[in-house]
Amino acid sequence: MATIYDVAKAARVSPKTVSRVLNGDAPVGKKTRAAVTAAIAALGYVPSSAARMMRSNKSGLIGLITGAISDQIEPAQPAGLPELLLVRGIQQTIGLTGKTLMIADSGNRSERVPDLIKTFLEHRVEGLFYVAPYHQNVRLPPVPEDTPIVLTNCFDDAGTPAVIPDDRRGQHDLVARLIAAGHERIAYLTLREDIVATGLRRAGYRDALGEAGIAYDPALLQCGEIGSPETETQVLWTAIDRMLNLDQPPTVFCCGNDRQALKVYGILRSRGLAVPDDISVAGYDNYRVIAETLYPPLTTVELPYTAMGVRAAQRLLDLISGESRDEAGPDVMAGPVYWRNSVTERRPTNVSQLKLVRED
Missing domain, CATH: 3.40.50.2300 (Response regulator)
Structure with missing residues (x-):
């Protein structure tokens, strides 16, 4: 492998001059620069990145x-x-x-x-x-x-x-959009309690309800992720069953993420309920592999x-x-709300001021 000394010898200059050409840290005449450049090309010389790194104190x-x-x-x-x-x-x-x-x-x-x-x-x-x-x-x-x-x-x-x-804002924007679409009984199936996002999203959920003058009902907020994945479906089933049997059941389920929403679709269908004709569902993440392939496609919030x-x-x-x-x-x-067909519009609404992406 050619060295800087080989280049210097071929160009008939000193190694220091070759170094100046390589580093551009001192003036070098055009003819000398051309000679050094030609020698580098002829010999296939590759400058040492380690040496440059030591000189510049920047490794790249x-x-x-x-x-x-x-x-x-x-x-x-x-x-x-x-x-x-x-x-x-x-x-x-x-x-x-x-x-x-x-x-x-x-x-x-x-x-x-x-x-x-x-x-x-x-x-x-x-x-x-x-x-x-x-x-x-x-x-x-x-x-x-x-x-x-x-x-x-x-x-x-x-x-x-x-x-x-911005988990708080994401959940707030979703719930605000659901309220604008005419939903007032909004259930929320959260992720695990020990996750930072859960507390923030719960606060965003309550923020949106409060702004709309809708009283917070603790019966509509249930943890849907307890224990192992093997028990999660049963946990979700129990939470959904409890809320559907309320005197005033929810018209929409907000899910902790899109994976949970996928399970909720199955639970609702096993109960003979159609999404969104009988009840609406919304997720969180905009995990496109799920959100865009579910039928109907899932309304959700983007995790950016x-x-x-x-x-x-x-x-x-x-x-x-x-x-x-x-x-x-x-x-x-924060990311936008992606409004898809898993949520029914319960009344006409002007959403021009809301941050969302419509996908038909």
């Missing part, structure tokens, strides 16, 4: 830790849409900069994260991403101040820069994962450049 590398590749989430563990959507948004943005994104998979084992961070630091990455499988509070080992990190789909108590979904990935990448790049070094805390991102 960015580390990302995720569990999306192995996707070994335990059956009883909550999860949102695939982390790959977040990673995709990050990769699309980083790829435009010429930097290299190095991805390490944690296997969704938190005990592996410190070693992965250490490995990335040893490779002198310019910044780090930590991508969580669902909206949660995390606790990571300390990272040197000169290596910025952006948390994605998660946050910590230290105020580390982060990008998270790809956009969150893009924003996380933009934020880290700003931190690396020093443009927002003092910025801290989370960016909160």
